[in-house]
Amino acid sequence: MSSDTKPADHMPADPDVVMTHPNQAATPPAAPRPQLHPVLDAVELHMNMPMNSWPKYAITGTADYKRRQDFLFKDHVMKFPPPGTVDTSARDVSLSTMFMHRMAHLQQTMELQGPAVKNDPRFTYLYDDMRFKRNIFYWRTFRLNDLPSEIISHIFRIAVWSTSTPADGTHIRLLLTAVCRKWRRSMIQDCTLWSAIWFRDPPPYARSLEWFKRAGGAPLDIRINEHDADWKSKDDDWRYKEDDHRFTADQMEELLDKIFVKVSQIRMLVLVVDNWPPALVVLHKLQEAAEAGNAINMERLEIHRMGQPFVWLGSGFEVKGRRSPVVLFGGQTQALKYLCLSGVHIDWNATPLSNLSTLDLRKIAMNVAPTLDRFREVLLACPRLHKLSLDGAGPQPAARRPDHDPVDLPHLKVLIIGGFSMVYSCYVFSQFKAPNVRDLTLMNLTGDDYAPMIILITGRFRELQLLTLYTVNVNPTEVGKKAMVRFLYAIPSLNYLRIASMKWHVIEIFNEDPQAHGLGRDSASQSLPENRLVLCPRLQTIEFQQMSGKNIAEWAVKRKELGAPLKRAYVNSPYVSKVTAAEADMIQKVVGLYIAPLGSTTPEERELATRDDYGAVV
Numbered sequence: 001m002s003s004d005t006k007p008a009d010h011m012p013a014d015p016d017v018v019m020t021h022p023n024q025a026a027t028p029p030a031a032p033r034p035q036l037h038p039v040l041d042a043v044e045l046h047m048n049m050p051m052n053s054w055p056k057y058a059i060t061g062t063a064d065y066k067r068r069q070d071f072l073f074k075d076h077v078m079k080f081p082p083p084g085t086v087d088t089s090a091r092d093v094s095l096s097t098m099f100m101h102r103m104a105h106l107q108q109t110m111e112l113q114g115p116a117v118k119n120d121p122r123f124t125y126l127y128d129d130m131r132f133k134r135n136i137f138y139w140r141t142f143r144l145n146d147l148p149s150e151i152i153s154h155i156f157r158i159a160v161w162s163t164s165t166p167a168d169g170t171h172i173r174l175l176l177t178a179v180c181r182k183w184r185r186s187m188i189q190d191c192t193l194w195s196a197i198w199f200r201d202p203p204p205y206a207r208s209l210e211w212f213k214r215a216g217g218a219p220l221d222i223r224i225n226e227h228d229a230d231w232k233s234k235d236d237d238w239r240y241k242e243d244d245h246r247f248t249a250d251q252m253e254e255l256l257d258k259i260f261v262k263v264s265q266i267r268m269l270v271l272v273v274d275n276w277p278p279a280l281v282v283l284h285k286l287q288e289a290a291e292a293g294n295a296i297n298m299e300r301l302e303i304h305r306m307g308q309p310f311v312w313l314g315s316g317f318e319v320k321g322r323r324s325p326v327v328l329f330g331g332q333t334q335a336l337k338y339l340c341l342s343g344v345h346i347d348w349n350a351t352p353l354s355n356l357s358t359l360d361l362r363k364i365a366m367n368v369a370p371t372l373d374r375f376r377e378v379l380l381a382c383p384r385l386h387k388l389s390l391d392g393a394g395p396q397p398a399a400r401r402p403d404h405d406p407v408d409l410p411h412l413k414v415l416i417i418g419g420f421s422m423v424y425s426c427y428v429f430s431q432f433k434a435p436n437v438r439d440l441t442l443m444n445l446t447g448d449d450y451a452p453m454i455i456l457i458t459g460r461f462r463e464l465q466l467l468t469l470y471t472v473n474v475n476p477t478e479v480g481k482k483a484m485v486r487f488l489y490a491i492p493s494l495n496y497l498r499i500a501s502m503k504w505h506v507i508e509i510f511n512e513d514p515q516a517h518g519l520g521r522d523s524a525s526q527s528l529p530e531n532r533l534v535l536c537p538r539l540q541t542i543e544f545q546q547m548s549g550k551n552i553a554e555w556a557v558k559r560k561e562l563g564a565p566l567k568r569a570y571v572n573s574p575y576v577s578k579v580t581a582a583e584a585d586m587i588q589k590v591v592g593l594y595i596a597p598l599g600s601t602t603p604e605e606r607e608l609a610t611r612d613d614y615g616a617v618v
Helices: 015-019 063-079 089-112 121-141 149-161 166-176 181-189 206-214 249-265 276-291 372-380 422-429 451-457 478-489 504-511 549-561 573-578 581-590 603-609
Strands: 196-199 220-224 266-273 300-305 338-342 358-362 387-391 414-418 439-445 466-472 496-500 541-545 568-572 592-596
Touching: 063 121, 089 121, 121 592, 149 166, 149 181, 166 181, 166 196, 196 206, 206 249, 220 249, 249 266, 249 276, 266 276, 276 300, 414 422, 422 451, 451 478, 478 504, 496 603, 504 549, 541 549, 541 573, 549 568, 549 581, 568 573, 573 592, 581 592
Parallel strands: 196 220, 220 266, 266 300, 300 338, 338 358, 358 387, 387 414, 414 439, 439 466, 466 496, 496 541, 541 568, 568 592
Antiparallel strands: none
């Protein structure tokens, strides 16, 4: 769409009017407004334009916007005189206060003008940009070094531990130690600031091992060779030889020998390796450490083998003279709360597993999966299980016993099922009851018609608030449509929908009339055709990728016509380019369109995760 498209009716053409009270006429400034700078004021320059004409460097959350912020901040710092040479405090306070007042006025405008403005992402982006400009000046006026050292250390901890990704945490620590001698001394003396270590620097890992040393006796959270969320390389292509990777068994053993001198301090260990030998070395070294008399206090263990899935190397496979499978931690699993095994397995029968909060199994060959009896034993031993994820991994099939009784999991809130055939998925669902699940993910369920599975789980998750559907096949038949309608009718509290690579006929079912399928006939609204029942009436947010933007826009319009409008729509950042400018404009006219970085959580998702059993945010 061309840039001369008229803005929405509620959008002031002049950015200055945004600062005006909605019940007052805008008064012209006493002096001419300074010309806006194309980089510094990029957001304000585009406020009178539709979102589809905005450049990425003006949109919060994009990589281009981050680069613009970095450039502006560095440019500003370079132009300022060194601290202590010229007193700029009065100017800094004045500019910081000006932007703070503009933020307050904008916030008031957004509240008073209602959802049309409050849910418009352009105002959110403008507010965030003003906050960034305020912070440029605010930091120079705050006398941080005059605070007691204990408070400074606490501020540093907040800065380090409030980052959203491990990479950001690493970056912040490097920056804080480079500001001045006092900050560097304070940072290095606080061992808790170095206890989260990500071994992503090249061998011999000089930086990571230095941080390991600085951590002293603090509990350790260690990550090794973890892939970035958006990292793509030949390691992700199974056509390459699995041996052509970073870690060999010898390299892994050498590194673990250095780390395991503090094995009793390790609280969390996350490893991402590419083939079998280093993965098995990790499991064997943990077992040997326990058998040598070391206490294993690990609360969280994740081992991801990223090579070809479902490959089993056979019974008694050896690496460096060690036989598999191993007994996890030599049986010292009392402290373990979070277990994730992807592409690797353990001796399920000999490993005690109880009181877990998270059980996450992925891509495990059926030959080495736990038996059904053992799987049910583990579930029974984890009565407060919070998250269960079974992605291409589950119990070995066995004939159902006459006395079969599903395991009750009343505290399960997050359930992920994926990578199964239709028959096996029904088999897995029949093993447990989880009436309080609030976050359900169904993914990679293809090759069959999964309508029978949908029928099986209908009515089981009445507390569901977040539903994720990734490539779930339900054939376009009357049976399939009726099954989906009944499933959606039984989750009236659904608030958040995440979809990817779904056949559109499945998503259209959300706008079906339940009464046409024999549901809700006793409702008081049945005599009012214009106010017919709506499936998932509390649905407010949709997040999508690899879906037609035109279809999303038309679907949102229909929801609005039915009296159940959406409040926000998110598109995952790698797929923004797949949404055309015209499609983005169509969506924007119905509901605010935002960008959700891949792997991150949106504010709405975080709010749902913090609600208690009564719906209140805790």
